[in-house]
Amino acid sequence: MSDPNRLHISYSAFQFADESWTGRADRWTATFYTPSAPQVGTAVITRVIPGVHPNPFEAFDVDPGLLDRIPGVLFTEDGQLTPVLRDAFGYDPSVLLLLESVEVEPEWRGKGVGMSLAVTALRRLAGAPRSVAVTYPAPIHPQHTDGEECPYESDDPEVRRPDELATVALRKAWAKHGFRPLADGVYALPLRHSA
Numbered sequence: 001m002s003d004p005n006r007l008h009i010s011y012s013a014f015q016f017a018d019e020s021w022t023g024r025a026d027r028w029t030a031t032f033y034t035p036s037a038p039q040v041g042t043a044v045i046t047r048v049i050p051g052v053h054p055n056p057f058e059a060f061d062v063d064p065g066l067l068d069r070i071p072g073v074l075f076t077e078d079g080q081l082t083p084v085l086r087d088a089f090g091y092d093p094s095v096l097l098l099l100e101s102v103e104v105e106p107e108w109r110g111k112g113v114g115m116s117l118a119v120t121a122l123r124r125l126a127g128a129p130r131s132v133a134v135t136y137p138a139p140i141h142p143q144h145t146d147g148e149e150c151p152y153e154s155d156d157p158e159v160r161r162p163d164e165l166a167t168v169a170l171r172k173a174w175a176k177h178g179f180r181p182l183a184d185g186v187y188a189l190p191l192r193h194s195a
Helices: 056-062 069-074 083-087 113-126 163-175
Strands: 007-014 027-036 037-047 095-104 131-136 180-183 184-190
Touching: 007 113, 007 184, 037 083, 037 113, 037 163, 056 083, 069 083, 069 131, 083 184, 113 131, 113 184, 163 184
Parallel strands: 095 131
Antiparallel strands: 007 027, 027 037, 037 095, 131 184, 180 184
């Protein structure tokens, strides 16, 4: 009989059609669960192969699901890699795993479950030498209906918003998992250095 509290990860992928189904980045959802809880949390990860996928910067610009800060740090306007990763790790990555979001059910929050499982999922999806995970540690804002005031916004520059305080805490937590700052709040973790 399996332990009802043992954590598991299942994966699903969304691929974009092109001639071969391999020329565009694919998006993965890793779902964390236990035998007694159908969903503990999820991580959304987009896998990019530099030099294979067409201009990633443009692809991200038109895809509102992806974080907008990451492409500006990693790619030039024509889709080439900036030197930021080479400067940080000593090589250009063969695979980039962009961690778009990690969400954990309320009863599992504050236990470190989401980050630990997200890092495990990133390592499983790396699959190639010189793979690097990249994220922009920041809280996910709740969805608001039109006209609803967002509690995370303030016109007063002296007021520290709740999301600013959460961002500082999240950056420290991701650093404990091996992520380090690159530029403009983007963090990276080398997953596989060599074959």
